[in-house]
Amino acid sequence: MIRLEGVTKSYKTSTRPALDEVEVDVDKGEFIFLIGPSGSGKSTFLRLLLREEVPSKGRVYVSNFDVAKMARRRIPRLRQSIGCVFQDFRLLTNKTVFENVAFALEVIGKPRSTVRKVVPEVLELVGLDGKADRMPNELSGGEQQRVAIARAFVNRPLVLLADEPTGNLDPDTSQDIMLLLERINRTGTTVVMATHDHSIVDSMRRRVVELQLGKIVRDDKRGVYGVGR
Amino acid sequence: MRASFVFSEVATGLRRNITMTIAMILTTAISLGLLGGGLLIVRVIDKMQDMYYDQIEVTVNLTNDISANDPNCSQQMCSTIRASLSDNPAVESVIFENQEQAYERFKKIFEAEPELVRLARKEALPASFQVKLKDPSRADVIVDAYSGQPGVKQVNDQGVFLERFFGVLNGVRDATFAVALVQAVAALLLISNTIQMSAYTRRTEVGIMRLVGATRWYTQLPFLLEAVFAGLIGAVLAIGGLMLAKVTFLDRVLEAPIASGIVPRIEMLDIVLVSPWLLASSVVISAVTGYITLRLYVRH
Known part of the structure; x- marks a missing residue:
């Protein structure tokens, strides 16, 4: 459903790339956590999927869309098949x-x-x-x-992207939101959730992709937030 | 495309920026009103040219000698000129006017000013041929051919005076267009500014629209229509203003010259005929300005 092949994204203002040779493959109906400290590249990852950005190198696929290469006028079609949730609700x-x-x-x-x-x-x-x-x-x-x-x-949508959806919520409310995202995931929607929230990641026992300084340092099938942290 | 959605967005946008909207509408209205005024002057000039064209004559004034001694144009020099004029293929008709007749005509023209009539001497008025041409614009041919001929004192083309008169009118027309243009620039900038403000105040909406996959048309058409709608209202106001100006001002001020047939009346029909141009310019100008603004300043 989502595939990143050798994706590097550099910004002019920074010497270090925001994402560095990232390889990820997410199946249809999967639920994955994207974790890592601020500035590790989580937001860039999500923005690439939405074609808010184009990668400097590599290819991005969402469903049948060759996201990095597609024509601008087809972007609305891509975005119609992706749902988005943010920390600040918008x-x-x-x-x-x-x-x-x-x-x-x-x-x-x-x-x-x-x-x-x-x-x-x-x-x-x-x-x-x-x-x-x-x-x-x-x-x-x-x-x-x-x-x-x-x-x-x-x-x-085929994919639901959630960028810190529980960042502004108390733990109990966060649990409720997670239950809701799980329910949506059970309808077959692929969910990608970027988060800092240890307890949520640990309790859900889902796939965890960890980014650090733009590189994937961990990709566990049933992960927890941090080993020994 | 759901029309109801787009129109409710347009209405909200115009209401939210109400002061800017009014400024935009008024500037557009003034600009278009001036443009319409200019176009009306063009129509008036056309009508006047038609009106006067038929009446233009070339006057061939004869020397004092002939004027004084040959009241019937029977002597050789005068009759030669008459024959030559009559035979000229460019001439439609020739009428001889002797000194006596010229004086009578002078008295009639200046009936209202007895002082002037009293001062005028019959001997100062030349006898002349009033020459009507088949093509009044070709008067220079006659002027060139007969100026300086024996017996001819001077050849006057009335068309020259008329041209000077139309020159003044054309100047007024050009000045009107120039002011209209300056106003149009102001209107353009206001439209552009209003759209930018509108886009800024609605950046959250637009952001969400982009995110959920709305097409460019959906996100930007409301802004474009806002500009076009304001432009159209401006055009309607301008047309209304022209009609009002005709009824309350022009008809009264020009009453005398219109009655005596010097200036043609500006009819409602003239304004109606000019209106489509004003409406079309308002739509084209606002749409193009809106489109360019969105392209340049508003990121999709």
């Missing part, structure tokens, strides 16, 4: 929960009938049924992240 504060989720469908031209059918379904899936008409500022952090996940998932 909700539209002037829209209700329903409108926030519907927005993701409206802007890719989905008909109103689809929006009206699909949005309540996904809100129920993330456990927000009954809160469709609330504004984001009336919700707790955990609830806001659920809205963000609903928005990322509403178009049934």
